[in-house]
Amino acid sequence: MSQTIKAAIVGTGFIGPAHLEALRRIPNVMVTGLVEVNQELAEEKARLLGIPNAYTFEDMLKVSEIDVVHICTPNFLHYAQAKAVLEAGKHVICEKPLAVKIDEAEELVSLAKSKGLVNAVHFNLRYYPVVRQMKTMRESGELGEVYAVMGSYLQDWLFLQTDYNWRLEPDKSGDSRAIADIGSHLLDITEYVTGLKITEVMADFSTVHKTRLKPLKAIETYSGKMLSMDDYEEVPINTEDHATVMLRFDNGSKGSITVSQVNAGRKNRLNIEIAGSKSNFEFNSERPNELWIGKRESANQHLMKDPALFTPEAAGLISFPGGHNEGFPDTSKQMFKEVYAAVRTGKQPDSPSFPTFADGLRELIIGERIIESNKKQAWVKI
Ligand SMILES: NC(=O)c1ccc[n+]([C@@H]2O[C@H](COP(=O)([O-])OP(=O)(O)OC[C@H]3O[C@@H](n4cnc5c(N)ncnc54)[C@H](O)[C@@H]3O)[C@@H](O)[C@H]2O)c1
Numbered sequence: 001m002s003q004t005i006k007a008a009i010v011g012t013g014f015i016g017p018a019h020l021e022a023l024r025r026i027p028n029v030m031v032t033g034l035v036e037v038n039q040e041l042a043e044e045k046a047r048l049l050g051i052p053n054a055y056t057f058e059d060m061l062k063v064s065e066i067d068v069v070h071i072c073t074p075n076f077l078h079y080a081q082a083k084a085v086l087e088a089g090k091h092v093i094c095e096k097p098l099a100v101k102i103d104e105a106e107e108l109v110s111l112a113k114s115k116g117l118v119n120a121v122h123f124n125l126r127y128y129p130v131v132r133q134m135k136t137m138r139e140s141g142e143l144g145e146v147y148a149v150m151g152s153y154l155q156d157w158l159f160l161q162t163d164y165n166w167r168l169e170p171d172k173s174g175d176s177r178a179i180a181d182i183g184s185h186l187l188d189i190t191e192y193v194t195g196l197k198i199t200e201v202m203a204d205f206s207t208v209h210k211t212r213l214k215p216l217k218a219i220e221t222y223s224g225k226m227l228s229m230d231d232y233e234e235v236p237i238n239t240e241d242h243a244t245v246m247l248r249f250d251n252g253s254k255g256s257i258t259v260s261q262v263n264a265g266r267k268n269r270l271n272i273e274i275a276g277s278k279s280n281f282e283f284n285s286e287r288p289n290e291l292w293i294g295k296r297e298s299a300n301q302h303l304m305k306d307p308a309l310f311t312p313e314a315a316g317l318i319s320f321p322g323g324h325n326e327g328f329p330d331t332s333k334q335m336f337k338e339v340y341a342a343v344r345t346g347k348q349p350d351s352p353s354f355p356t357f358a359d360g361l362r363e364l365i366i367g368e369r370i371i372e373s374n375k376k377q378a379w380v381k382i
Contacts, residue, residue, distance in 0.1 A: 098360025144278030
């Protein structure tokens, strides 16, 4: 493989450009190709984003110098696109969710394994240094036995009846929305940090807006463009705006998560509190440089992100000295550093440090059991 690894990005709405920006901050990686829904848009976006080549998806697959493909399209396209990329012999970084159905994700896991290609799912929130800090402190015993987990992931970008996005359409997004879209990050972090496995779930969903006003013109996620009332049609909504899920873990402990896309003022707030027998950890993604460590018999601690104070593994995800805040865009950069180190070796590591297709499958399985539990209004085993 040449010294500079060449990559292509498929889909350039909200998250595609975030992948691009992260890749531009990694040495010896170059995004040389872009794919969009049609060639005309691909060329326009390539010009805007400063990417040399615009391709159709099929033509991009034929370009031998492209080693890695980032899939940043709506959920229903992930399976077919990830499969085609692997079959073309390229490494793949897919957005979450890995697919919309478990059997599709299973097929991708086994195809990636048989090809030996690098495969990753962009669970980038694992790459907040504080999240790695909590994980490594738990591993070294500083949390103690996990008593309970309390998590929430709250947003407000679907608060109004006029807020609309392809995520509201199950044929594009899948049968779950808030859980699949943001709950998946929270559940991934819960298992990642605690080292526990969720064994049973009991879910209760609500759809606050039973109908929404769908714009008759396409708008990109978070673009906040304004339309007049004549530009909308009223459509029924059948996925959850809000969900509460009780959790049981394999060590016998319990937890709960609340996920909502209709909480005014909560822009993008993942909060996790893990109660252990030695300490209590709390992390909030809107204040990502701080870790609160609760104590019973001494003063509580407030640990600021600082490579000099973090465990070596967590310090490895920090690029700036203490007090120089890092945030959401840095998570993808840190994740891609690990993924591209694997790409450089040409194959998936035996024990990857980054989230893989297997992790993507795990989240689909948990998500599907959560949907089933809400339908049955009963506990469901994972
Ligand atoms: N990891 C994260 O933090 C995070 C954050 C946001 C979104 N996401 C995931 O990223 C994916 C995209 O979300 P988004 O918010 O960027 O959506 P978006 O609607 O803003 O962008 C989607 C892009 O895909 C393009 N597209 C659609 N069909 C295509 C096709 N057939 N070929 C090529 N391009 C096509 C669209 O034109 C658009 O530019 C989703 O799966 C979402 O779950 C992840």
